[in-house]
Amino acid sequence: MGSGIPPEPTLRRIPKVCLVDDPRAFLLLKPDCLRLKLSGSVERAIIRAGLRIVCRHRVTVSPADVRHLWPEYDDAGHPLALAFLDRYLTGEPSEVLHLYGQDAFEAARRVKREVRSRHAEGPFANVVHGAERRGEMARQAGHLLGRCDVCAEPFHSDEPPLNPARPPGRDFREDADLAALVDELWPLVQGVPADPGPVRLEGGDTGQAVYLGSDREQTLDSTVTALWHALPGVELRHAVLLALHSGWSGGTPIAVGGRRALDDCLRTLHTHGVRACGKGVT
Numbered sequence: 001m002g003s004g005i006p007p008e009p010t011l012r013r014i015p016k017v018c019l020v021d022d023p024r025a026f027l028l029l030k031p032d033c034l035r036l037k038l039s040g041s042v043e044r045a046i047i048r049a050g051l052r053i054v055c056r057h058r059v060t061v062s063p064a065d066v067r068h069l070w071p072e073y074d075d076a077g078h079p080l081a082l083a084f085l086d087r088y089l090t091g092e093p094s095e096v097l098h099l100y101g102q103d104a105f106e107a108a109r110r111v112k113r114e115v116r117s118r119h120a121e122g123p124f125a126n127v128v129h130g131a132e133r134r135g136e137m138a139r140q141a142g143h144l145l146g147r148c149d150v151c152a153e154p155f156h157s158d159e160p161p162l163n164p165a166r167p168p169g170r171d172f173r174e175d176a177d178l179a180a181l182v183d184e185l186w187p188l189v190q191g192v193p194a195d196p197g198p199v200r201l202e203g204g205d206t207g208q209a210v211y212l213g214s215d216r217e218q219t220l221d222s223t224v225t226a227l228w229h230a231l232p233g234v235e236l237r238h239a240v241l242l243a244l245h246s247g248w249s250g251g252t253p254i255a256v257g258g259r260r261a262l263d264d265c266l267r268t269l270h271t272h273g274v275r276a277c278g279k280g281v282t
């Protein structure tokens with residue numbers, strides 16, 4: 001546990017439960033949730049889902065906590081994603097809600113999706129975190145709740161505790177001060193991330209563009225790396241905004257220019273594993 005997450009007072013002890021019917025789950029209310037005073041909306045969704053809150057923990061997440069909670073991202077392969085997560089999650093209070101009720105894992109997932117559908121405004125403004133796998137929930141709960149006497153009983157799961165490693169990208173720390181870059185871009189990625197417009201490649205205007213769509217198989221770092229190679233001379237700032245905007249909006253033109261240049265752009269994207277892309281009219 002990172003030093004930013006303190007122990008909490010004892011409220012009541014939760015009974016031990018079996019693996020199959022474990023009635024425990026948790027949700028992490030992120031800093032924007034507390035800042036926007038959305039805790040009441042989350043708690044009403046929890047009640048509607050048949051859950052109750054048995055313990056709550058005010059925490060301040062540290063960069064070390066971010067890396068412990070999401071080890072599928074690492075500094076060498078995902079410095080952009082981690083720089084944004086550090087900017088989003090650290091330095092301001094969050095709150096962990098320990099939940100109890102029938103089929104708590106699935107109910108907590110429903111609550112997360114309901115809350116996000118109402119209040120999420122962007123990839124780094126989505127209000128609440130909850131695990132999508134039981135193994136992930138057990139590992140993260142142990143980190144977030146393990147220092148409280150009420151919550152110290154380990155969560156159990158027969159699933160692997162770690163999510164698969166996510167596709168890595170270039171270590172952009174060699175090219176830019178990423179913390180400064182994130183601070184510059186932060187106002188532009190609240191709400192739908194700003195669209196910086198397509199990059200103009202060589203050749204005349206063909207009336208077509210390369211479009212990039214949302215690709216859940218990729219990460220911010222792997223997508224920006226593909227754009228870095230597919231769009232010669234693109235600024236890192238521009239590539240990051242293109243990746244974030246296309247991922248949130250579902251598709252955006254990223255390049256215009258001559259036929260050969262557009263074909264080369266698509267070929268490079270495919271080489272880097274990007275499949276949610278193609279040519280279309282501008």
